Amino acid sequence: MTGEAxxxxxxxxxxxxxxxxxxxxxxxFDHFAPRLKGVICRSGLPPAQAEDIVQDVMLTVWRKAxxxxxxxxxxxxxxxxxxxxxxxxxxxxxxxxxxxxLKPVEDTQDDASQVVALEQETQALRAALKTLKxxxxxxxxxxYLGELTHAEIRAETGLPLGTIKSRIRLGLEKLRHxxxxxxxx
Numbered sequence: 387m388t389g390e391a392x393x394x395x396x397x398x399x400x401x402x403x404x405x406x407x408x409x410x411x412x413x414x415f416d417h418f419a420p421r422l423k424g425v426i427c428r429s430g431l432p433p434a435q436a437e438d439i440v441q442d443v444m445l446t447v448w449r450k451a452x453x454x455x456x457x458x459x460x461x462x463x464x465x466x467x468x469x470x471x472x473x474x475x476x477x478x479x480x481x482x483x484x485x486x487x488l489k490p491v492e493d494t495q496d497d498a499s500q501v502v503a504l505e506q507e508t509q510a511l512r513a514a515l516k517t518l519k520x521x522x523x524x525x526x527x528x529x530y531l532g533e534l535t536h537a538e539i540r541a542e543t544g545l546p547l548g549t550i551k552s553r554i555r556l557g558l559e560k561l562r563h564x565x566x567x568x569x570x571x
Contacts, residue, residue, distance in 0.1 A: 395461040403451040415444050418462070422469050429473065439476065443469045475537040514564035522557035529554050 392400065395417060401410035419440050426436035446468050454464055515523055528534045534542070539550050 392456060393461070396456050399451070399454055399461045399464075400456065402448065403454050406451075411448055414447065414461075414465075418465050419444060422465070425466070426469065426473060431473070435476075439469065439472055443472055446472070471537075475535060479535055510565060511561075514561050517564055518557050518560055522553045522560065525550055525553040526557040526561070 395414065398407075398410040398414045398417075401407035402414065422440045422443060423433070423436045426439055427433055431439070443465065447465055450468075454461070459467075515526070518526065525539065528539050528542070529536070536547055536550050536554075539545070540547050543550070
């Protein structure tokens, strides 16, 4: 297929992908940014948040231009899919449960047995984490101790989403098995 058979937006995208053409990227941005903002605003998000998402999406388009394949999808479908995924990531992050405010404990003296039990559980968790493969431990720590979403982990590590999810799942199964006998009674 020659460049003549491609739409104008595809030609711009190919210039961005193949030559890192900033002028072509500017044209893509000018073409898609207002359309993306409109779609995002119609989904119920405020304009300021929609603008942030558009900026993020277009930055992703620039960074991941090498992944665009005109044989697999039209430019518009590819960009709208990036926008949809980013919007889902934001909505999921916003719906993450927030811990309730800690209430003051009436009895300020800790029961010695509770302190010992908590220390034992902490040691058991540390020991169980050490039994994980380094890749699994890293993913579990990022997701649960670092409180990162799967998408944020993907952005930091460059690993495929499926790999991240598998490592977390396998790591949690191993932790569950390791900690089986240490539950508090």
